[in-house]
Amino acid sequence: MAEIVLLDGGLGQELIHRSGETPTNLWSTKVMFDHPGMVGQLHADYFAVGASVATTNTYCVHHDRLEGTGLETQFRGLHVAALTEALGARPEGKRVAGSIGPLEASYRPDKHPPHDVAVPRYAEVARELGPHVDLILCETVASLAHARAVLEGAKAAGKPVWLSVTVDDEDGSKLRSGEPVAEVCAIALEGRAEALLANCSAPEAMPAALTAIAGAGLPFGAYANGFTQITKDFLKDKPTVDALHAREDLTPEAYARHVMIWVGMGATIVGGCCETGPAHIAELARQLRAAGHTIV
Numbered sequence: 001m002a003e004i005v006l007l008d009g010g011l012g013q014e015l016i017h018r019s020g021e022t023p024t025n026l027w028s029t030k031v032m033f034d035h036p037g038m039v040g041q042l043h044a045d046y047f048a049v050g051a052s053v054a055t056t057n058t059y060c061v062h063h064d065r066l067e068g069t070g071l072e073t074q075f076r077g078l079h080v081a082a083l084t085e086a087l088g089a090r091p092e093g094k095r096v097a098g099s100i101g102p103l104e105a106s107y108r109p110d111k112h113p114p115h116d117v118a119v120p121r122y123a124e125v126a127r128e129l130g131p132h133v134d135l136i137l138c139e140t141v142a143s144l145a146h147a148r149a150v151l152e153g154a155k156a157a158g159k160p161v162w163l164s165v166t167v168d169d170e171d172g173s174k175l176r177s178g179e180p181v182a183e184v185c186a187i188a189l190e191g192r193a194e195a196l197l198a199n200c201s202a203p204e205a206m207p208a209a210l211t212a213i214a215g216a217g218l219p220f221g222a223y224a225n226g227f228t229q230i231t232k233d234f235l236k237d238k239p240t241v242d243a244l245h246a247r248e249d250l251t252p253e254a255y256a257r258h259v260m261i262w263v264g265m266g267a268t269i270v271g272g273c274c275e276t277g278p279a280h281i282a283e284l285a286r287q288l289r290a291a292g293h294t295i296v
Contacts, residue, residue, distance in 0.1 A: 001292035004263065006285060007053050007097075007223055007271025008046035014277045015042060015057075026069055029060045032081040033074075039082065043089035045278045050285025051271070052094055052295055055137055057082040058129065059101035062121065079128040087132060097137040098129030098157065100150060106200070107166060109143035109177035118146075122153025130157030140166045140200045143177035147184055151191030162269075163188050164197035164223075165209070172198070172205030173212055181209050185216035195219040200273045203250070203258035210265050221267040224258065226250040226275030250275070252283035259284055260291065 015028035019035055032039055043054045061078045071078065086096045103121055104111040112118065126136060136157045138150040147163060154161045165184055168174040173181055181198075188196045196218045198209040203224035213220050259270050272280045288295060 001294065002263065002268055003296045004288055004293045005053060005219075005221070005269040006051050006281065006288065006295045007269065008043070008051040008055055009223075009272035009276035009278060009281045010225070010274045011039070011042065011055065011057050012059070013274045015039065017277075018042070024069070026060050026065065026071070029057065029078060030069075030071065032057060032078065032085065036081075037085070040085035040089045042278075043086050046281055047089060047091055047094055049278050049282035050295055051281050053097050053134075053271075054086045054090060054094070055097045055099045055139075056086045056129065056133065057099070058125070059099045059139060062101070062103055062125065064104055064121075076128065079125075083129070083132045095134040096132070097135050097162070098126075098133035098159075100125050100129070100136060100138050100154060102140055102142065102146065106140050107142055107176050109146060109175070112143060112146050112149070115145065115149050115152075118149035119153045122150050123156035124153075126154045126157035130159050133157075133159060135160040135162060135194075137162050137164060139164050141175075141184075142166050143175055144179050144183055144187060146177075147187045148191065151187065151193060155192075160194040161192070162195040162197060163191070163193040164199040165213070167198055167201045167205050167209045169202040169205050172201065172208030172210075181212035182215055185213060188213075188216050188218060193218065195221070195269055197269060198222045198224075200225045203255065206258070206262055207265065210262055210267060214266060219268050221269030221271075222259075222262050223271040223273045224255075224276075225273040226255070252280045255280050256284045256287045260287055263288070263291075263293065 012028045039057050136154045141147050196213045206222040
C-alpha cells in the first residue's frame with residue numbers, strides 16, 4: 001500500500017456557501033476582510049477530517065485581478081491575511097502550500113501575459129508566500145506557456161514547487177489550450193517541479209491526464225472540481241461563479257470512488273477542488289485508510 005498526501009478540498013465555493021454572500025469576480029478573496037476567521041476555520045475543518053496539506057487562499061491575489069475591485073492597495077494585506085489564517089489552523093506535522101493561481105483569468109490561456117511580463121508577476125507572489133509556506137502550488141495551469149512562466153517565477157519562493165494543470169473536461173489528454181498534456185512533462189522537469197498534478201477539471205477527465213503526466217517520472221496526482229462544465233459565460237472577462245453550476249451526482253462517496261481509481265493508477269497526491277468540501281475529504285480519508293494506505 002502507498003503513502004498518500006491528502007490535500008484539502010475547495011476553498012472558494014465553500015467560503016461562498018458559508019458566508020451566504022453573492023459571488024464576486026474575486027471569488028471569496030474579500031471574505032478574509034469581511035469575515036475574519038472564516039478561512040481559518042475552513043482550513044481547520046479540512047485538517048480535522050484528515051487533510052495533510054492546507055492550500056492558502058491566495059489563488060486570486062494578483063495585481064491584475066485586484067484592478068477595479070477597490071482592493072488595489074491590498075495585495076500584500078491579502079497575502080498576510082491568507083497566510084495568517086492557514087498557519088493559525090495548521091496542526092503540528094501538517095503542511096501549508098502557497099497557492100499561485102493564473103494571471104488575468106482562469107481557463108483563459110489566450111489572456112495569459114507574455115513570458116517576460118508573467119514571470120516577474122508570479123515571482124512577486126512567490127516572494128510573499130515563500131518565507132511562510134512549506135511548498136508552492138502553481139494551480140490551474142492552462143497552457144504550456146503558462147507552465148513555463150509560473151515555474152520560473154515560483155523559484156523566487158525558495159521552496160519546493162508543485163505544478164498543477166487544468167485539462168479539457170471531455171478530453172483529459174489536452175490542456176485547456178488544446179495542447180497535449182504530455183508536453184508539460186519536459187517543462188516540469190526543466191523547471192524543477194517536484195510534483196506534477198491536474199486540477200479544476202471534471203473527475204472523468206483525470207485518468208487521461210494522469211496517464212500523460214505520469215511520464216515525467218515525478219510524484220503525481222489530481223484534485224478535480226464538481227462543476228457540470230466550464231461554461232462559455234464563465235470565460236468572459238472577470239466572471240463570477242454564478243455562471244457555473246454544481247453537479248448533483250458528485251457526492252462524497254462518488255467523488256472518493258473516482259479518486260481511488262487515480263490512486264490505483266499510481267497517484268500519491270490527491271484532494272478536491274471547487275465544489276468539494278470537508279465531507280468529500282473526510283470520505284476520501286476513510287476510503288484511503290480502509291484500502292490500507294497511509295496519509296502523510
